[in-house]
Amino acid sequence: MFQMQEYIQNGLSFYKLMxxxxxxxxxxCSERGGIIIVWGVGGDEQLYLNEDTLYNLEKNIRGGIPVLLPISGKF
Structure with a gap:
């Protein structure tokens, strides 16, 4: 069974599932396009993310995994 924790950091909303x-x-982080910014297994973090680009809304995010549901582009 999984638990969900919602929190706000630097003005952005985050959802942690564990x-x-x-x-x-x-x-x-749903406010940056629905991107997985942290992923960990067995106590070790497995995913790279440049946090400077996450919190700077004028930059593209470097790292993470985009959640592309239901589509990844314009209608």
């Missing part, structure tokens, strides 16, 4: 024993987790 299993009950905290051996795997991920964090999504």
């Amino acid at each position: 299993n009950e024993i905290s051996t795997s987790w991920l964090t999504v």
Whole structure:
């Protein structure tokens, strides 16, 4: 079973999903296009993200995994 934690950091909303024993987790930032910014397994973080580009809204994000549902472009 998973748990969800919602929090705000530097003006952006984040959703952290983790299993009950905290051996795997991920964090999504919906306000930056629905991107997975943190992913960890077995107690080790597995994903690179340049946090300077995450919090600077004028820059493209470097790193992370975009969530492309239902499409990845304009209608």
